[in-house]
Amino acid sequence: MKNLTRALFCVVLAASASVAFTQGPAEQAAASDKVIDHIRQADLLNHILPILWTKAQLNAILPSIEKARQNVRKVHDNEYHKLMDLDPKVTAAVDKALNDGQVPGRDLLKSINDQLRSLTMTRQAMGGLNESGVYDAIVANLNNGQKKAMANDLDPASVTPGIKVETMSDEDRIRFYIRNILLDPLAYDLLVKMLRSSAVQEK
Numbered sequence: 114m115k116n117l118t119r120a121l122f123c124v125v126l127a128a129s130a131s132v133a134f135t136q137g138p139a140e141q142a143a144a145s146d147k148v149i150d151h152i153r154q155a156d157l158l159n160h161i162l163p164i165l166w167t168k169a170q171l172n173a174i175l176p177s178i179e180k181a182r183q184n185v186r187k188v189h190d191n192e193y194h195k196l197m198d199l200d201p202k203v204t205a206a207v208d209k210a211l212n213d214g215q216v217p218g219r220d221l222l223k224s225i226n227d228q229l230r231s232l233t234m235t236r237q238a239m240g241g242l243n244e245s246g247v248y249d250a251i252v253a254n255l256n257n258g259q260k261k262a263m264a265n266d267l268d269p270a271s272v273t274p275g276i277k278v279e280t281m282s283d284e285d286r287i288r289f290y291i292r293n294i295l296l297d298p299l300a301y302d303l304l305v306k307m308l309r310s311s312a313v314q315e316k
Contacts, residue, residue, distance in 0.1 A: 153299055160266050160294045161303065168315050170254050171308045177250040178301050181243035188239050192232050199228060247291045263290045
């Protein structure tokens with residue numbers, strides 16, 4: 114399905130280019146982003162709805178997803194401040210290079226890379242924590258049939274080329290689903306709307 118989304122994305126870009134003269138760059142980008150979000154929402158629902166959630170189950174797992182969203186916001190905020198602290202040093206090095214011909218140097222780049230690597234490791238650690246929190250909620254609240262459907266929903270090889278699908282357990286596959294579907298930035302609002310809709314059973 115992600116390949117389908119990419120293909121549709123290309124179509125949308127081509128279509129938006131044909132009407133570019135009617136909108137400014139900012140408006141055009143916002144309109145295009147909105148369409149891409151709608152396409153991704155349709156893709157997500159193809160994976161979410163077949164699990165046949167009940168409202169009780171959605172109420173049980175949504176707090177774990179909201180906690181994950183809060184964690185992501187904290188990580189992004191931390192990254193922002195770290196990058197803002199880093200910027201004066203980098204800007205000064207660029208200015209010296211342009212004005213005095215003094216190359217920024219490998220030591221500076223190594224220091225920057227080390228800091229960026231640390232940010233990446235923090236993000237990965239938080240991603241694993243978020244995934245585990247949602248997984249625990251899934252295991253505690255979904256029945257065996259739903260968990261099996263979740264495990265079989267995605268073809269991991271089509272999403273992550275090179276992944277060793279043959280070694281993946283059902284838990285691995287459920288975690289893969291959580292990572293790629295339930296923790297998608299657009300999934301939470303869809304789940305909330307499902308909770309409020311008549312399309313989902315109470316129990």
